[in-house]
Amino acid sequence: xxxxxxxxxxxxxxxxxxxxxxxxxxxxxxxxxxxxxxxxxxxxxxxxxxxxxxxxxxxxxxxxxxxxxxxxxxxxxxxxxxxxxxxxxxxxxxxxxxxxxxxxxxxxxxxxxxxxxxxxxxxxxxxxxxxxxxxxxxxxxxxxxxxxxxxxxxxxxxxxxxxxxxxxxxxxxxxxxxxxxxxxxxxxxxxxxxxxxxxxxxxxxxxxxxxxxxxxxxxxxxxxxxxxxxxxxxxxxxxxxxxxxxxxxxxxxxxxxxxxxxxxxxxxxxxxxxxxxxxxxxxxxxxxxxxxxxxxxxxxxxxxxxxxxxxxxxxxxxxxxxxxxxxxxxxxxxxxxxxxxxxxxxxxxxxxxxxxxxxxxxxxxxxxxxxxxxxx
Amino acid sequence: xxxxxxxxxxxxxxxxxxxxxxxxxxxxxxxxxxxxxxxxxxxxxxxxxxxxxxxxxxxxxxxxxxxxxxxxxxxxxxxxxxxxxxxxxxxxxxxxxxxxxxxxxxxxxxxxxxxxxxxxxxxxxxxxxxxxxxxxxxxxxxxxxxxxxxxxxxxxxxxxxxxxxxxxxxxxxxxxxxxxxxxxxxxxxxxxxxxxxxxxxxxxxxxxxxxxxxxxx
Numbered sequence: 314x315x316x317x318x319x320x321x322x323x324x325x326x327x328x329x330x331x332x333x334x335x336x337x338x339x340x341x342x343x344x345x346x347x348x349x350x351x352x353x354x355x356x357x358x359x360x361x362x363x364x365x366x367x368x369x370x371x372x373x374x375x376x377x378x379x380x381x382x383x384x385x386x387x388x389x390x391x392x393x394x395x396x397x398x399x400x401x402x403x404x405x406x407x408x409x410x411x412x413x414x415x416x417x418x419x420x421x422x423x424x425x426x427x428x429x430x431x432x433x434x435x436x437x438x439x440x441x442x443x444x445x446x447x448x449x450x451x452x453x454x455x456x457x458x459x460x461x462x463x464x465x466x467x468x469x470x471x472x473x474x475x476x477x478x479x480x481x482x483x484x485x486x487x488x489x490x491x492x493x494x495x496x497x498x499x500x501x502x503x504x505x506x507x508x509x510x511x512x513x514x515x516x517x518x519x520x521x522x523x524x525x526x527x528x529x530x531x532x533x534x535x536x537x538x539x540x541x542x543x544x545x546x547x548x549x550x551x552x553x554x555x556x557x558x559x560x561x562x563x564x565x566x567x568x569x570x571x572x573x574x575x576x577x578x579x580x581x582x583x584x585x586x587x588x589x590x591x592x593x594x595x596x597x598x599x600x601x602x603x604x605x606x607x608x609x610x611x612x613x614x615x616x617x618x619x620x621x622x623x624x625x626x627x628x629x630x631x632x633x634x635x636x637x638x639x640x641x642x643x644x645x646x647x648x649x650x651x652x653x654x655x656x657x658x659x660x661x662x663x664x665x666x667x668x669x670x671x672x673x674x675x676x677x678x679x680x681x682x683x684x685x686x687x688x689x
Numbered sequence: 690x691x692x693x694x695x696x697x698x699x700x701x702x703x704x705x706x707x708x709x710x711x712x713x714x715x716x717x718x719x720x721x722x723x724x725x726x727x728x729x730x731x732x733x734x735x736x737x738x739x740x741x742x743x744x745x746x747x748x749x750x751x752x753x754x755x756x757x758x759x760x761x762x763x764x765x766x767x768x769x770x771x772x773x774x775x776x777x778x779x780x781x782x783x784x785x786x787x788x789x790x791x792x793x794x795x796x797x798x799x800x801x802x803x804x805x806x807x808x809x810x811x812x813x814x815x816x817x818x819x820x821x822x823x824x825x826x827x828x829x830x831x832x833x834x835x836x837x838x839x840x841x842x843x844x845x846x847x848x849x850x851x852x853x854x855x856x857x858x859x860x861x862x863x864x865x866x867x868x869x870x871x872x873x874x875x876x877x878x879x880x881x882x883x884x885x886x887x888x889x890x891x892x893x894x895x896x897x898x899x900x901x902x903x904x905x906x
Contacts, residue, residue, distance in 0.1 A: 359807050385810040392811040398804035402826045411822075412812035465812060 315339070315369050315469060315501050319355045319362035328352065328362075332520045334530040338495055340504045340512030343522030343548070349505040350395065352522075353471045356503070357392050358385035370468050370501070386415075391462030395473040395505075397454050399446035405457050406442040409433060412465035428464060436460045436494070451479045452487055459491075463498060470495070470502040476511060488514050509549055513537070521548045539581065543595045543687045552656045553598040554687070555649050559590050567686060569594065572654060573644050577619050578684035586688055595687040600637065600658035602683030605667060606676040620679040626669065627653050636664040640677060655679075690879050693859055694867035695886060701775060701863060702843035705782035709839050713790040714832055718824060720791070721798035722806070739788045746784055747852020754780065754853065778854035778861050782843035790839040797831020798824055830901060837898045841891050 316333040328348040332339075341349040354360040356367055358374065361382055367375040369390070374383050400408050410429045433439055436456045446454055455475055462470055475491060476484045492515045495502045506512050512519050518530040528545060540546040546554055557569035557576060567586075569576040578596065580586070588594055608623070628639035639653035648654045655677065664670075719725075720732060738746055754771040755761045764771055771777050801824060809819045825832070847865040854861040856870065864887060871880035 357807075357811050359810070385807070386813045386815065388811075390811055392808065394804045394808060396804070398802060398808045400805060400808075400823065411809070411814075415813040415815070415818065461808075461812070 314371075315356075315503070317352065317356060317365075317367050319352060319365040319367065319375075321351060321355065321360065321362045323351075326525055328355075328525045330355075330520075330522075330525075330527045332527050332530045334501075334518050334520070336517035336530070336532070337499065338502045338504065338516045338518075339530055340506055340516035340519045340533075341522055341527075342506055342509055342512045342519055344507060347522035348525040348527075349522050350473055353392070353473055353503065353505060356388075356469070357390045357471060358383060358388050372468070389465075389468040391465060391467035391470040393455075393458045393462050393470070393472040393475050396478055397446075397458035399454060399457055399461070401446055404443055404445055405438060405449070406433070408446070408457055409438075409442075409460045409464050412461060428466075432460045432464050435497075452483055455479070455487065455491075459494060468500060470498070470500065471505075472502060473505045474507070475504070476506070477508075484511075491515060521545060523548055539685065540687060546595075546597055546685075546687055551597045551685075552600050553650070554595060555597065556593060556595050559588055559592050559594050562588070562590050566681070567594075569596065569684075572622075572642055572649060573646065574622065574642075576679065576684065577681045578686060579681045580686075586686060588688075597685050597687065598655065598679055599683050599685075600656045602680050603640075603655055603657045604678045604680070605657070605659065605663075605669075606678055607667075608674055608676055618678075619681060620684075622677050622679075624654065624675065624677065626673045626675065629669075633661075635660055636669070638669070640675070690882065691858075691867075694862050694864045694883070697775065697778075697862070698844055698864035701778045701782050702840050704779045705786060705843040706836060706840045708779065708783045709787050709790050709843070710832075710836055713787055713835075713839075714794050714825075715820075717791045717794035717832075717835075718798050718820060721795045722824075735788055735791050737788075738784060743785065743846075743848025744852055747781065747849040750777075750780060750784055750849065751853045772853055773855045773857065773861065775854065775861055778850050778863060781849035781853050782846045785846045785849050786839035786842035789842055790835040793835030793838060794828065794832045797828035797835075800831075801827045830904060833901050834898055837894050837901065841894050844890065845887065 314333070314335045318331045319328060321328045326348070328351050330348060330352045341352060343349055351360065355362050355365075356369075356374070362375065362377065364377050365375065366373070366377070369388075373379070373381050374388050375381060400411065403411065406429065409432060413428060433442060436459060438453070438456055438460060441449060441453055446457065449457065455478070459475070476487060479487060488511055495515065504512065504516055513533050516533060519533050519536050520530045521528040528541070531541070536545070536549060540549060540551065543554060555571065557571035559567060560570045560575060561568040563580075565580050567578045567580050569578060606621075622642050624640050624642040626638050627641045630637040635658050638657040638659065640655045640657050641648050641652070642654045650656070657677065720728070720735070751772060752758050753760050754777060756765060756772060761771055771780070805827065806819050806823055809823050814822065845865055846863070847869070850861070850863055851866060856862050856866045858870075862870065864883060868880050868883045868887075871877070871883065
């Protein structure tokens with residue numbers, strides 16, 4: 314368990330990070346300059362917060378009120394720096410063994426040669442131990458940085474953008490490797506990334522950063538499928554964030570007034586919603602869940618008749634494997650997103666089968682389960 | 690011709706450089722990596738020997754190490770004389786060359802990626818250990834370059850040496866002083882030879898300096 318409360322002012326920027334996670338792997342996600350690296354530096358003791366308290370596995374690392382501020386050397390924190398920060402004048406072996414060469418550890422019970430050898434084997438670095446960092450590939454450098462940090466057996470491992478220095482194909486491959494290494498290791502790891510999908514693949518919980526402020530740590534599935542607010546939905550890049558008015562409310566469904574029509578949404582019993590009929594409500598519709606239906610064709614299954622809208626495609630974007638279509642309803646009034654009402658994502662195959670480049674008028678049906686309401 | 694000044698200058702410059710390096714490198718590290726009150730003042734003070742008239746530096750140094758100065762009096766208790774001995778020449782050369790070494794080494798320390806030293810901290814190493822195992826090995830080119838510059842400067846000191854060590858032939862007459870004396874005595878062939886020796890030594894050292902700067906770790 315790790316709990317962080319850190320406030321730090323830096324000129325015009327203020328970091329105000331408060332979160333607690335009891336899951337092994339936490340990802341801090343947000344744009345650059347949002348305070349993610351600063352948080353890691355506070356946890357590692359490289360920077361002292363102006364106020365706050367940082368507790369790792371029951372040990373108080375920092376507490377301004379109690380005057381506790383352990384030195385980085387005493388915190389038992391491993392740090393994989395952005396760009397890896399390997400010692401350029403040491404070989405791979407010397408880099409990895411460096412953390413075991415301190416006087417305090419020399420006196421301890423750690424069997425140093427054994428530990429170094431074990432970690433070198435585990436991270437598949439046996440062939441390059443005599444090389445210098447500049448002679449290694451990006452992926453190897455990343456593993457050396459990981460091995461160096463893990464060799465001292467820290468309580469918590471901090472990883473600052475561990476994959477961003479790599480090319481895209483390699484990044485995908487190493488994402489899985491990194492995830493496995495961290496799972497095998499089994500202690501608390503904190504991963505900083507600007508890429509939500511990377512966070513989703515590796516971490517258990519996610520903390521979102523924006524302008525130095527944080528959300529609490531949220532289980533990753535909850536974050537994607539039940540964002541806690543409109544702000545969180547925007548931060549995770551949710552599309553089709555729309556606003557309607559609650560028309561009817563029952564235990565398992567919400568009917569919304571939207572663009573002069575009725576939109577039926579399923580209501581998840583596990584997620585509280587404090588709202589009444591007549592109140593405005595934000596919601597979002599996942600672009601890949603909107604179904605296209607050929608016009609004037611008899612509708613056979615009942616589900617397709619709910620949330621059925623007429624309209625036309627007013628724009629499109631080829632994204633390689635998928636197409637994004639911008640759909641505008643045949644209804645009076647301004648469209649809900651500048652020039653269109655819904656963003657729809659379909660596989661390329663469907664785009665070609667339905668001959669969408671020629672045929673622009675469609676009906677769409679929105680599955681009630683794909684509409685996520687956003688509490689205030 | 691008397692070759693003693695050449696030999697004396699070598700010895701003085703070598704000892705002065707040793708003194709400068711052992712005090713100057715830690716100070717350069719402090720200036721590059723630590724903030725403390727009065728840091729800007731110290732930084733400015735470190736530069737002044739490069740631009741102050743040598744006579745001013747020599748005057749203050751004499752006030753400190755002279756028979757009536759604080760250091761002079763202290764050493765006087767053990768019958769150690771400093772002023773107007775070859776030891777004073779070492780101090781004079783050290784004072785004149787100190788700033789060159791500190792500034793060169795400081796820029797070497799400043800150019801080290803801070804994260805390397807931070808990584809060593811999180812790996813449990815003390816500041817002392819980081820200084821020796823990370824900072825020095827990564828800044829050694831700058832330190833060596835600064836050392837060569839400081840040695841050359843020490844070899845050529847005239848004004849400060851004259852003020853605190855005098856110009857005693859066979860005792861404190863260094864190479865630059867000897868050249869001056871030869872010119873005064875109209876022994877131009879001697880002055881010419883010693884000047885050529887000076888140029889030769891410094892040229893060789895500067896060539897070495899150029900090689901050092903291009904080396905890797």
